[in-house]
Amino acid sequence: MKKLLPTSTSGSLPKPAWLAQPETLWSPWKLQDQELTEGKQDALRVSLQEQQQAGIDIVSDGEQTRQHFVTTFIEHLSGVDFENRKTVKIRDRYDASVPTVVGAVSRQKPVFVEDAKFLRQQTKQPIKWALPGPMTMIDTLYDDHYHSREKLAWEFAKILNQEAKELEAAGVDIIQFDEPAFNVFFDEVNDWGIAALERAIEGLKCETAVHICYGYGIKANTDWKKTLGSEWRQYEEVFPKLQKSNIDIISLECHNSRVPIELLELIRGKKVMVGAIDVATNTIETPEEVANTLRKALQFVDADKLYPCTNCGMAPLSRQVARGKLNALSAGAEIVRRELLAKS
Numbered sequence: 001m002k003k004l005l006p007t008s009t010s011g012s013l014p015k016p017a018w019l020a021q022p023e024t025l026w027s028p029w030k031l032q033d034q035e036l037t038e039g040k041q042d043a044l045r046v047s048l049q050e051q052q053q054a055g056i057d058i059v060s061d062g063e064q065t066r067q068h069f070v071t072t073f074i075e076h077l078s079g080v081d082f083e084n085r086k087t088v089k090i091r092d093r094y095d096a097s098v099p100t101v102v103g104a105v106s107r108q109k110p111v112f113v114e115d116a117k118f119l120r121q122q123t124k125q126p127i128k129w130a131l132p133g134p135m136t137m138i139d140t141l142y143d144d145h146y147h148s149r150e151k152l153a154w155e156f157a158k159i160l161n162q163e164a165k166e167l168e169a170a171g172v173d174i175i176q177f178d179e180p181a182f183n184v185f186f187d188e189v190n191d192w193g194i195a196a197l198e199r200a201i202e203g204l205k206c207e208t209a210v211h212i213c214y215g216y217g218i219k220a221n222t223d224w225k226k227t228l229g230s231e232w233r234q235y236e237e238v239f240p241k242l243q244k245s246n247i248d249i250i251s252l253e254c255h256n257s258r259v260p261i262e263l264l265e266l267i268r269g270k271k272v273m274v275g276a277i278d279v280a281t282n283t284i285e286t287p288e289e290v291a292n293t294l295r296k297a298l299q300f301v302d303a304d305k306l307y308p309c310t311n312c313g314m315a316p317l318s319r320q321v322a323r324g325k326l327n328a329l330s331a332g333a334e335i336v337r338r339e340l341l342a343k344s
């Protein structure tokens with residue numbers, strides 16, 4: 001029988017201090033060349049082991065080989081000039097200096113496929129691999145070539161599809177696309193954003209997921225959240241169309257956030273990765289708090305479709321806090337698993 005409530009994380013985990021400055025986003029590497037290559041692999045092994053020791057069921061690389069969830073992927077593509085930078089507003093929220101699209105974008109070689117093969121060699125557990133989503137990619141660039149967000153997103157979707165097919169061949173079980181931009185540009189999401197995502201998963205046989213969150217616990221995000229009022233209903237704008245999409249799993253922020261849990265009813269039928277760990281605080285959840293969030297979600301998600309997860313990535317947290325949160329996630333899921341089995 002398939003395990004009920006399989007746990008996973010939504011993305012990044014902290015890096016060891018010998019690889020990159022801890023508790024920092026965009027932290028520069030501390031190693032170079034061959035040492036860096038080996039250091040990333042060693043960090044991936046450590047991250048995997050920490051997930052396994054915490055009892056996480058669907059494991060990942062903890063994003064140990066990337067500096068940033070969007071930019072590291074884009075760095076491997078041609079058509080983007082990283083020297084030629086412009087300041088743009090990202091996700092309608094904060095200014096950032098970003099690279100410029102100067103020509104047709106293309107993927108000359110695989111980006112994460114070797115890393116995924118390496119992870120596959122280390123474990124027989126199901127593995128999940130995260131890629132940036134097309135809309136979030138275009139929102140992190142200045143476009144001086146296509147002059148159309150939709151056109152550029154479509155080109156990225158084709159590139160992501162090439163990468164995803166190779167990740168699938170490398171043995172990845174779930175490919176996840178990170179689309180925090182889906183929480184901001186509702187009209188575009190409904191016009192072409194979900195279509196672009198479906199282009200990115202075209203022809204895949206493995207499971208696919210989309211992760212939509214309110215971001216890391218950085219100041220730009222916490223300031224933005226203060227403007228969102230007492231109820232965060234952003235998901236309501238995109239759920240109806242996502243429910244009808246070909247995406248298998250939807251990964252969401254649920255714990256400690258002001259998302260009304262009943263919005264999950266709008267995606268009934270989909271598998272849902274329910275964020276039951278807050279990544280914007282160092283306070284470690286108790287197993288009972290995690291269980292409570294999962295019980296609330298169970299009112300709207302069938303038990304065989306519920307995947308306990310974190311709200312977002314944990315890269316900016318200390319390793320100790322992240323480890324505590326992984327343990328809490330496992331313990332909380334186990335409480336609810338026992339309740340479900342007792343009932344059946």
Ligand SMILES: [Zn+2]
Binds near residue numbers: 180211214
């Ligand atoms: Zn996230």
